[in-house]
Amino acid sequence: MKAHVSPSIILRIKEIGESDLVVTFFSADRGRLRGIAKGARRSRRRFVNCLDHFCLSTLEYTEKPGRDLCFLQSGKLLENFPSLRSDYTLLSLASYMVELAEILFPLRVADSAMFELLKKCLGALHEGKEKETLRVLFEARAMTLGGYGIQLHGCSICKRPYEGEGRAVFKCERGGIACLKCARETADTPGMNPLSVGTLDRLQSGWWPEHASLHLEEEVIQELRPVLARHIEYRIGRRLKTSTSLG
Numbered sequence: 001m002k003a004h005v006s007p008s009i010i011l012r013i014k015e016i017g018e019s020d021l022v023v024t025f026f027s028a029d030r031g032r033l034r035g036i037a038k039g040a041r042r043s044r045r046r047f048v049n050c051l052d053h054f055c056l057s058t059l060e061y062t063e064k065p066g067r068d069l070c071f072l073q074s075g076k077l078l079e080n081f082p083s084l085r086s087d088y089t090l091l092s093l094a095s096y097m098v099e100l101a102e103i104l105f106p107l108r109v110a111d112s113a114m115f116e117l118l119k120k121c122l123g124a125l126h127e128g129k130e131k132e133t134l135r136v137l138f139e140a141r142a143m144t145l146g147g148y149g150i151q152l153h154g155c156s157i158c159k160r161p162y163e164g165e166g167r168a169v170f171k172c173e174r175g176g177i178a179c180l181k182c183a184r185e186t187a188d189t190p191g192m193n194p195l196s197v198g199t200l201d202r203l204q205s206g207w208w209p210e211h212a213s214l215h216l217e218e219e220v221i222q223e224l225r226p227v228l229a230r231h232i233e234y235r236i237g238r239r240l241k242t243s244t245s246l247g
C-alpha cells in the first residue's frame with residue numbers, strides 16, 4: 001500500500017488504549033482526516049513532537065478503501081506554535097477556529113484554501129498578531145470557503161444594487177444585506193457602514209496583508225462581530241461550543 005504524505009494541521013488528539021492515538025488532522029490536499037497512530041505514545045521515534053494540538057506537521061499515512069480511519073506511519077514537525085497551548089486566550093481562539101473548520105468541512109472534503117487559512121491564522125495568532133482582527137478575518141473567510149459567503153452586492157429584498165453608500169442591514173435568514181427602505185437596524189438585524197461592508201467583502205475574497213500590518217479598524221470590528229456571530233449561528237444551527245470561552 002502506497003503511503004501518502006501531506007503537510008497537515010493537528011486538530012484533535014485522543015488517547016486510545018495504552019499506547020495509541022487517534023488524531024484528527026486537516027491535510028493540505030485531502031481535507032480533514034482521522035487516523036490512528038499505533039504505538040505513538042510509547043515509540044517517540046516515528047512521531048517526534050509532531051502530534052500536539054495545532055502543530056503543523058508532515059504526516060505519512062496509508063488509507064484503506066471504505067475505512068474511516070487512516071493509518072499514520074510517521075510524522076515530522078514543521079511548526080509547533082507553542083504559545084497556542086500555553087496562553088489561555090490564544091488556546092480558546094485557536095480551538096474556536098478548529099471547531100468552525102471541523103463543522104464546515106466534513107471528513108475528506110479537500111480544500112487547500114481552507115488549509116492555508118487555518119495555517120496562516122494559527123501562525124499569526126502564535127506571533128501575537130491582533131486577535132480580534134484574526135477572529136473576524138477567519139470567520140468571514142472560513143464561512144465563504146464552506147459555501148456560506150454573505151451576499152453584499154445588493155439588497156436581498158428589493159434587489160437594488162449596493163453602491164457602497166449609506167448603511168446596510170444584515171438579514172441572517174436571507175444570507176445577505178438589505179437596504180434601509182426594506183429593513184430596520186435592530187439587535188437581530190445589525191447595521192453596517194460602507195467601510196464595514198467593503199471590508200467584509202475583502203475578507204470574504206481572501207484578503208491577507210502580506211506586507212502591511214494585520215489590522216482592522218475598531219469600528220469595523222465592532223460592526224462585523226455581531227453580523228458574523230448571527231450568520232454563523234443561523235447557518236450552523238447552533239452556537240459553537242468553543243465560542244463561550246471567547247468572551
Ligand SMILES: [Zn+2]
Nearest residue numbers: 155158179182
Ligand atoms: Zn431594499
